[in-house]
Amino acid sequence: MIATRRALLVGAGAGLIAAPLAWAQDRNDQDRNSVPLALNGAWRQGGYALGRTTPGALIFVDGEALTTASAAGLFVVGFDRDAGPNVRIEVRADGRTARRTLDIAPYAFPSTRVNGLPPSTVEPTDPALLERIQREIALKTEGFASRIDADDFRDGFVWPLETYRVSSAWGAQRILNGTPARPHYGIDLAAPQGSVIRAPADGRIAFVRPDMHFEGGLTLIDHGQGLITCYLHQSRLDVQQGQRVRRGDPLGRVGMTGRATGPHLCWRMKWRDRNLDPSLMVGAQAPKTIA
Known part of the structure; x- marks a missing residue:
């Protein structure tokens, strides 16, 4: 059965998506010695925090400087699938600081089996083939290293397909042809072959290639500050590397290239080296004010 976006959210298919926590929001208690800071997001494994603070402020995560707030004062932090029970965010600007410790909720990820895949x-x-895979890993690593100075994540994301069915939930432990494999760091959206894939948010194309061994037709979009979304198994690619895209622009078409047993889009998201659930960013918005 194919579901529209609305049907997926209100019908039986919605159960396949890891529902985010109640939308979390935190606002800094202002004083003359602290940096203004407001946070919201889904504070769970695979989730995120969107923040607003002083423009250009340096953002530390668990003591490591990882990003810088945009000219509008916006930043994003991602929580990996296996994130621990808390994350400490510290903002520094003009000799002042603000600190927040966020409680990260655990999530019970399902297990899924996929059979009938080519052994290769x-x-x-x-x-x-192993040499080819290593070359492709190097190419993808370069694409994931893209860091444009932007905050195109500020208005959240929309679904990249108009009509789809969630065929595999994000974060599921995979068993491929009976062999335990890495967790699935994408959400699989089954759709008819040739369905148009559209950019779910503004960004710049960081990588595009039609013939990756595992991913098939693959596109990466850099949304700023190391937040990158991925689109796998495409049958056709309609963008070029370096191209600027706007929300709703066509990226390519649904296919079953690479490691796939049927036509679908595997939609992924990474923040730096952390794997995030892109469905949690649908409808998200950064804090509007810090007052």
């Missing part, structure tokens, strides 16, 4: 896409052994 599960446990490759051919030396030439």
